[in-house]
Amino acid sequence: MTENFLLADEPRLFDRLEAQASDSLLALIGLAKADTRPEKIDVGVGVYRDAAGATPILRAVKAAEKVLIETQETKSYLGSEGDARFVELIKPIVFGGLGARSDRIVGVQTPGGCGALRLGAELIKAAGGNSRIFVGQPTWPNHVPLIGAAGVEFVAHPYYDKETRTVLFDEMIEALKGARAGDLVLVHGCCHNPTGADLSLNQWRELADLIAERGLLPYVDLAYQGLGNGLEDDAAGTRLVVEAAEQALVAQSCDKNFGLYRERTGALFIKASSAEQAQVAFGNLLGLARTMWSMPPDHGAAIVRTILETEELEADWRAELKEMLTRIRSLRARLAAYDERLAFIDEQNGMFSMLPLTPEAVVELRASHGIYMANSGRFNVAGLSDDNVDYFAAAVVAKLDG
Numbered sequence: 001m002t003e004n005f006l007l008a009d010e011p012r013l014f015d016r017l018e019a020q021a022s023d024s025l026l027a028l029i030g031l032a033k034a035d036t037r038p039e040k041i042d043v044g045v046g047v048y049r050d051a052a053g054a055t056p057i058l059r060a061v062k063a064a065e066k067v068l069i070e071t072q073e074t075k076s077y078l079g080s081e082g083d084a085r086f087v088e089l090i091k092p093i094v095f096g097g098l099g100a101r102s103d104r105i106v107g108v109q110t111p112g113g114c115g116a117l118r119l120g121a122e123l124i125k126a127a128g129g130n131s132r133i134f135v136g137q138p139t140w141p142n143h144v145p146l147i148g149a150a151g152v153e154f155v156a157h158p159y160y161d162k163e164t165r166t167v168l169f170d171e172m173i174e175a176l177k178g179a180r181a182g183d184l185v186l187v188h189g190c191c192h193n194p195t196g197a198d199l200s201l202n203q204w205r206e207l208a209d210l211i212a213e214r215g216l217l218p219y220v221d222l223a224y225q226g227l228g229n230g231l232e233d234d235a236a237g238t239r240l241v242v243e244a245a246e247q248a249l250v251a252q253s254c255d256k257n258f259g260l261y262r263e264r265t266g267a268l269f270i271k272a273s274s275a276e277q278a279q280v281a282f283g284n285l286l287g288l289a290r291t292m293w294s295m296p297p298d299h300g301a302a303i304v305r306t307i308l309e310t311e312e313l314e315a316d317w318r319a320e321l322k323e324m325l326t327r328i329r330s331l332r333a334r335l336a337a338y339d340e341r342l343a344f345i346d347e348q349n350g351m352f353s354m355l356p357l358t359p360e361a362v363v364e365l366r367a368s369h370g371i372y373m374a375n376s377g378r379f380n381v382a383g384l385s386d387d388n389v390d391y392f393a394a395a396v397v398a399k400l401d402g
């Protein structure tokens with residue numbers, strides 16, 4: 001009988017598991033929700049919020065969903081590449097003319113930007129070799145577990161100094177000079193998370209030159225295109241490094257710029273050395289996707305495809321994305337105008353900036369003002385409203401004084 005095989009003092013399988021620390025941002029959302037003060041502000045959570053504090057479903061998304069309900073005739077399986085037409089339509093938005101021209105760039109649909117980042121890491125691993133990935137500090141905390149889980153080795157380098165509020169570009173370039181041909185450079189295409197501090201176009205050019213000269217591969221994480229300075233400007237750096245590099249990866253997400261978050265909508269693009277090699281890479285991506293999610297969820301990509309295939313819906317999506325961007329930019333400008341020590345916020349992009357606050361000051365702001373932000377000082381600009389931006393700025397400035 002089975003029991004006979006169990007040794008009395010041997011722990012059962014799941015009893016061996018160790019407790020994991022809970023996600024601190026999720027815990028923060030819980031704390032903010034439980035706070036009953038009417039003036040409380042949740043700038044911890046990483047989703048766009050409108051002036052009323054809601055994370056809306058975009059008009060074009062609602063309309064596309066109606067079209068899908070009316071016209072979709074099957075829920076039968078798609079292949080591991082997901083919705084190929086979605087990928088084809090997203091490609092020129094990311095790469096511009098280069099994307100339309102190049103048969104060296106191939107892509108597959110993925111479950112969000114996270115899926116794309118992980119699939120890319122699996123491809124790097126599958127290619128063998130001993131490529132390492134250079135990652136600026138700080139970065140989005142999920143980069144390390146997502147990419148590291150595939151077993152790719154990380155090399156950390158400086159990126160941003162929270163105290164002086166500057167990109168440490170020279171230090172970054174110096175560190176990248178230590179990279180070997182075939183090493184990867186993880187870059188945020190725009191709207192750097194958590195700092196909001198992006199490279200200038202000249203810095204992107206310098207980086208592109210170094211990448212070309214040293215045979216490095218850019219691994220671009222493009223999760224916020226359109227929320228920094230517009231769809232074209234936000235892709236400019238990505239296009240420069242991809243064009244300069246012999247080979248590249250771009251992990252793209254539609255979860256923020258189409259407001260699709262839970263629909264898990266994104267794509268991974270690979271630039272290979274030739275059209276033939278690109279097809280080989282594509283075949284590998286399909287094989288790797290099969291081992292993880294087999295095929296990506298359809299609904300979000302079908303929505304994006306429907307929007308981009310329908311002139312009026314695409315125009316409305318672009319208009320609403322611009323409304324979101326305008327709101328973020330105007331809040332940034334308000335914060336910057338409040339006090340010169342907040343002026344840096346208007347030079348940064350996207351939903352996040354990082355305040356030069358100690359974790360203790362962050363906790364004190366929670367207690368004294370009901371302001372909820374990550375311990376690092378990262379806050380979501382879009383979590384503010386015209387009514388509370390001055391209250392927020394005053395509380396933060398008082399802490400900078402203290």
Ligand SMILES: Cc1ncc(COP(=O)(O)O)c(C=O)c1O
Pocket residue numbers: 046111112113114115140188193221223253254255256261264265266
């Ligand atoms: C920098 C960055 N990259 C990638 C992602 C992944 O986005 P998703 O998987 O929700 O599409 C996020 C999401 O917060 C992010 O902030």
